Amino acid sequence: MNKINSTPEKDGFRMPGEFEKHDGCWMIWPQRPDNWRLGGKPAQKVFARVAEAINKFEPVTVCVNYDQYENARDMISNDVRVIEVSNDDAWMRDCGATFVVNGSEVRGVDWAFNAWGGLVDGLYFPWHKDDFVAQKMCELIGVNRYRLDDFVLEGGSIHVDGEGTVVVTEECLLSAGRNPHLTKEEIEETLKDYLNVEKIIWLKRGIFNDETNGHVDNIFNFVRPGVCVLAWTDDKNDPQYEISKECYEILSNTPDAKGRKLEVHKLYTPKPVLITAKESEGVDAVNGSIPRAEGDRLAASYANYYTANGGIIFPLFDDPNDEKARTLFEKLYPDREIVGIEGAREILLGGGNIHCITQQQPSVQ
Structure with missing residues (x-):
């Protein structure tokens, strides 16, 4: 397919919100032993669970390296498509294409990817296989793409409402490694040129100790235009309290692109999740990769959920706030089935939560 020397804004394309109708979902299979404990075996079971949960609502494609194809194909239901796509790690939302639409056509935006900071503070090296994932996605589904060779961005660092507003964090987008x-x-x-937005709302920081430099998708999400959730804690002794309080004030006092005051719902985080000695010992120590040390706090949050066509797929941490999250989702998404994923801690140990990317429909209602 063609690489387009223009911008989505000039061509009349926009990035839809994740809550809008889409054709499917893409994921990448975990395996690298310096990021996933025990070579990713425990996490693979959870990824398979996520893929099958989402596949009840929309088609799912799981991308795997050649040496994991048979294993993944055996672990995942035959209803889920598994294809071989070379990759460095499992974070599809960040390295995959951002899809934009104009009402009759889909195109992809292929941002430069450098593993969340390159040689400054990136999480692994090399990352060149991941940087090709977006192009391969576009070619596999037969859509043209825009490529930015000199602009680094991850899909998890942006959230749009589909009506001209994008929310980001300064901690991430202004980091030295981007x-x-x-x-x-x-x-x-x-952002305005390639997402076709009019208003950028800048939060200061993301979830405490998030190794992605504070991706917005772990602290904030749009439910629909004008309505959002924000990761929250009432514990004033938790470093997350001041971060969330600051975000709440910004969101409550900044109108969106349509001039609306945002309706902000507090989505309580689980209690701090710390890496155990057993979990730390299961991760290979490799030069150039971020170590998983005993006692390190993980960036646990429910805000990084996936909005499927007819469902909400969210992580469970075996925490009392699991049910609080479910109750809030049931209130905010009365027309969607709320599905919790057991064992999400295994994904969190790899550095994130449920990590998928939507494949948008040409015509979004």
Whole structure:
């Protein structure tokens, strides 16, 4: 398929919200032993659970390296498509294509990917296989793409409402490992050009101790235009309290692109999740990768859930706030089935939560 020398904004394409109708979901299979304990075996069981849960609502494609194809195909239901796509790690939302639509056509935005910070503070090296994933996705489904060779962005660092607003964090988008050659204003212009948005809402920081430099998708999500959730704690002794309080004030006092005051719902985080000695010992120590040390706090949150066509897929941490999260989702999404995923701690140990990307429909209602 063709690489387009233009921008979505010029061509009349926009990025829809995740809550809008889409054709399917894409994931990547975990395996690297310096990031996933025991070579990813425990996490693979949970990834399979996630894929099958989402597949009840929309088609799922799981991308795997060649040496994991048979294993993944054996572990995942035959109703889920498994294909061989070379990759460095399992974070599809971050390295995959951002899909944009104009009412009759889908195109992909292929951002540069450098493993969340490149040689400054990236999480692993090399990352060149991941940087090709977006192009391969576009070619597999037969859509044209826009490629930015000199602008680093991950899908987890942006959330749009589909009506002209995008929410990001300064901690991430202004980090030294992303686009230090650009000013904040130049970054805003790129977001406007490639997402076709009018308003950028800048939060200061993301979830405490998030190794992605504070991705917005772990602290915030749009339920629908004008309505959102924010990761929250009432514990004033928790470092997360001041971060969430600051975000709440920004969101409550910043109108969106349509001039609406945002309705912000507090989504309580689980109690702090710390890496155990057993979990730490199961991860290979490799130069260039972030170690998993005993006692380290993981960036646990329910905000990084997946909005499927007819369902909400969210992580369970065996915590009392699991049920609080479910209750809030039932209130906010009365027309969707709420599905909790047991064992989400295994995904969190790898550095994230439920990590999928939507394949948008050409015509989004």
